[in-house]
Amino acid sequence: MGRKHRFVSVLAIGAVALAGCGEAPDDDGGAASGDYRACMVTDTGGIDDRSFNESAWNGLLAAAAASDQLAEPANVSSGAEADYVPNLTGYVDQDCDFILAVGGLMAEATAEVAGANQEQQFGIVDAILPDHPNVYPMQFDTAQAAFLAGYLAAGYSQTGVVATYGGLNIPPVTIFMDGFVDGVAHYNERNGAEVEVLGWDKEAQEGSFTDDFVDQAAGRALSEAFVGQNADVIMPVAGGAGLGTASAPGAGEDYVVIWVDVDGCVSAEQYCSTFLTTVVKNIPDAVQQAVLEAAGSDGLASGSFLGTLENEGVSLAPYNEFEDDISEELKTDIIDLQADIIDGTISVTSPAQPTG
Numbered sequence: 001m002g003r004k005h006r007f008v009s010v011l012a013i014g015a016v017a018l019a020g021c022g023e024a025p026d027d028d029g030g031a032a033s034g035d036y037r038a039c040m041v042t043d044t045g046g047i048d049d050r051s052f053n054e055s056a057w058n059g060l061l062a063a064a065a066a067s068d069q070l071a072e073p074a075n076v077s078s079g080a081e082a083d084y085v086p087n088l089t090g091y092v093d094q095d096c097d098f099i100l101a102v103g104g105l106m107a108e109a110t111a112e113v114a115g116a117n118q119e120q121q122f123g124i125v126d127a128i129l130p131d132h133p134n135v136y137p138m139q140f141d142t143a144q145a146a147f148l149a150g151y152l153a154a155g156y157s158q159t160g161v162v163a164t165y166g167g168l169n170i171p172p173v174t175i176f177m178d179g180f181v182d183g184v185a186h187y188n189e190r191n192g193a194e195v196e197v198l199g200w201d202k203e204a205q206e207g208s209f210t211d212d213f214v215d216q217a218a219g220r221a222l223s224e225a226f227v228g229q230n231a232d233v234i235m236p237v238a239g240g241a242g243l244g245t246a247s248a249p250g251a252g253e254d255y256v257v258i259w260v261d262v263d264g265c266v267s268a269e270q271y272c273s274t275f276l277t278t279v280v281k282n283i284p285d286a287v288q289q290a291v292l293e294a295a296g297s298d299g300l301a302s303g304s305f306l307g308t309l310e311n312e313g314v315s316l317a318p319y320n321e322f323e324d325d326i327s328e329e330l331k332t333d334i335i336d337l338q339a340d341i342i343d344g345t346i347s348v349t350s351p352a353q354p355t356g
Contacts, residue, residue, distance in 0.1 A: 039096035043103035045213035061286025084109035102121040126172040136294035139354035140307035143179030145314040150183020154195040163198035163226035167238035171352035219244030246271040263317040277319035
């Protein structure tokens with residue numbers, strides 16, 4: 001299997017701050033056609049993270065385009081965790097109809113603000129707040145798709161060493177890493193191989209982290225350390241920090257990258273030649289459906305969303321520029337494994353799997 005020998009320019013892509021830290025968000029959207037308004041608060045990764053914040057925003061934009069009930073949506077980026085409550089409260093004060101919190105880190109703040117405003121509709125990505133029926137939860141069993149990615153990584157690797165790292169040691173991150181490790185283990189068992197995984201010990205639930213979702217230098221440093229130990233496939237689960245892996249001079253030559261959340265060849269297309277595939281979390285469709293359901297409801301939207309391989313809430317993205325570098329046998333294995341996971345023949349588990 002050949003490597004991509006292409007030069008990848010190093011671009012510094014920082015999060016775009018759309019509002020002052022801790023201040024109430026500005027009203028940045030005029031009515032598109034309707035009067036039901038959805039407003040979004042990002043976590044500290046910012047709106048331009050090429051990952052879960054940006055994909056959630058795309059879901060709001062899609063909802064507004066799909067219904068004449070909706071006005072133009074609004075968003076505000078949080079510079080620090082201390083901004084979550086003020087930003088959420090600011091949108092309550094602005095009479096937003098649907099307020100979306102993005103990321104499990106916002107669970108506590110969302111519970112606080114939702115508890116104080118029980119007639120207000122909220123939504124949250126990557127968390128569930130069962131004591132707050134006015135919060136519509138959107139969760140994703142990404143371990144299923146990451147299992148496929150781990151199997152692919154093991155089958156593609158030429159060195160017999162692959163790696164993963166996270167932004168923070170929290171369930172929405174470690175669920176990817178658990179699935180990845182188990183996918184490699186399944187490849188080893190099925191093929192009599194001994195591919196090693198660096199960066200995550202599933203049993204101990206310990207591994208390598210950048211400690212935020214922004215620091216590209218930290219992502220690059222971890223990647224360089226993994227490459228120094230012969231890793232040639234790396235899966236960062238670190239939002240914008242993972243761009244440090246995709247933008248490094250060795251990306252696409254010394255190693256390839258498995259991206260997460262949004263197909264990397266769409267969200268960060270300048271690095272497409274480095275992305276073997278992406279573990280996709282279909283946040284845009286989940287957000288769009290939640291907002292449209294809420295807008296069409298006489299009261300608060302009820303229920304929840306859990307993305308799986310079966311309902312296409314999670315998936316493995318196309319191989320894009322690596323389509324010809326992956327053997328037909330390996331591609332067929334991935335297709336068969338997906339079917340086995342969907343029908344329950346293979347059970348993918350993680351301590352971080354969503355409940356409720």
